[in-house]
Amino acid sequence: xxxxxxxxxxxxxxxTEEQNNHRLTVAATRLVKELTQGxxxxxxxxxxxxxxxxxxxxxxxxxxxxxxxxxxxxxxxxAHVNLELPMRADGRFGGHIVQGHVDGTxxxxxxxxxxxxxxxxxxxxxxxxxxxxxxxxxSLSIEGISLTVAxxxxxxxxAAIIPHTVEMTNLASLNxxxxxxxxxxxxxxxxxxxxxxxxxxxRLTLERLxxxxx
Numbered sequence: 001x002x003x004x005x006x007x008x009x010x011x012x013x014x015x016t017e018e019q020n021n022h023r024l025t026v027a028a029t030r031l032v033k034e035l036t037q038g039x040x041x042x043x044x045x046x047x048x049x050x051x052x053x054x055x056x057x058x059x060x061x062x063x064x065x066x067x068x069x070x071x072x073x074x075x076x077x078x079a080h081v082n083l084e085l086p087m088r089a090d091g092r093f094g095g096h097i098v099q100g101h102v103d104g105t106x107x108x109x110x111x112x113x114x115x116x117x118x119x120x121x122x123x124x125x126x127x128x129x130x131x132x133x134x135x136x137x138x139s140l141s142i143e144g145i146s147l148t149v150a151x152x153x154x155x156x157x158x159a160a161i162i163p164h165t166v167e168m169t170n171l172a173s174l175n176x177x178x179x180x181x182x183x184x185x186x187x188x189x190x191x192x193x194x195x196x197x198x199x200x201x202x203r204l205t206l207e208r209l210x211x212x213x214x
Contacts, residue, residue, distance in 0.1 A: 002042045004095030004139075004146020006082040006169045007031060010043070013057060014077055022062040024048070024072060031083050032058055040100075042084040044170070045144030045181040046070050047100025070102045071179035080170035082144040095146025096139040097186050104130055105179040106142070111161070111171055120161040122147070122171065124180055131155050133184035133192075141183035145169055 010028040017023075026043060035041065035058055039050045048060035067073050075081075087093075109123035124142060126134065134140055134157055138149050145165065151158035166172050174180070 001087050002047070002084050002098040002100055002144070003087050003091075003093050004084070004098045004141050004144060006084055006145055006165075008083045009168070009170050010081050010083045012075055012077050012079045012081060015072070015075065020064075022067055022072070023051075023059055024062055025052075025057055025059040026081060026083070027057045028083055029056065031085055032056065034085060040086050042082075042086075042098070042100045042144050044071065044081040045098070045100065045141050045183055046072070046102050066102075069104060070181050071105050074179050080173040082169050084144060096141075098141045098144070098146060098183060099186060100144075101183060102181045103133075103184050104182055106130075106157075106182050108174045108176060108178040108180050109156075110176060111166070111174070118163050120163070120166055121150070122159045122161050124157050124159075126155050126157055126182060128155055130182060130184055133188040135188075138188070139185045141181075143170060143174075143180050145171070 008028055008031050010026040012024065013027045014025045015022065031041065032053060032055065035050045035053050037050060037053060040047055041050055046066060050058045051061055052059040062072055104127050106124045106126040109125055112121045114121060131154065134149055134152055136149055136152055140147055140149055142159065147159040149157060150160040161171065
C-alpha cells in the first residue's frame with residue numbers, strides 16, 4: 001500500500017519485449033538502495049516488483065494487464081517516472097490510500113501557473129467510466145501523486161498543485177496529450193458496490209412482498 005507521496009523521480013532507461021513479455025528498467029539513486037529482489041515499488045502509480053537491481057537502477061516485468069491498462073505501453077526511454085516505496089507499518093498517511101492498482105489512463109492537458117501566485121493548476125481529461133468516482137475536493141491519484149480535485153466538469157478534471165509537488169514529481173516533464181496513470185479513491189468503489197447491493201436486496205424484498213399478495 002502507498003500514500004501518493006512521491007519520494008524520488010526516476011528515468012526510464014529501457015523498455016524491452018521478448019515473447020510478448022515486457023521489462024521496464026528505471027534509473028534511480030536513493031530508493032534503489034532500499035530495494036531487494038521481490039520488493040514492491042510504485043512507478044508512476046503502478047505497483048511493480050523489482051526483479052533485477054543494480055546500484056543505479058532496477059528492472060520490473062510488466063504483466064499483460066499492466067501493459068494494457070497503464071501508460072507504459074506508450075512510454076519511451078528517457079521519460080521521467082514517479083517513485084514511491086510502500087508505506088511502513090509505523091508510518092503516517094501523508095496522502096490517501098493508494099494501492100498501485102491503476103484503473104486506467106487519462107490525458108495530460110496542461111500545467112498552468114496561477115496568475116499572481118506560485119501555485120499551479122493541473123488539467124487532465126479522464127475516461128467517462130471513471131468520472132463517477134471523481135468529486136470536488138475528493139482524492140485522485142495521478143501518476144502516483146495523491147492530489148485533491150479542485151474542479152470537475154464532465155471528464156475534465158483540475159487539481160491544485162503547489163510548487164513543491166512540481167519540483168518533486170514528473171509533472172513538469174509531461175507534454176500535452178501524454179497518458180497519465182489514474183487510480184480513483186478506493187473508498188468510492190466500495191461505496192458504489194455496497195449501494196448496488198442494497199438496491200438489489202431492496203428490489204428482491206419488494207418482489208417477494210408482491211408475490212405474497214402484499
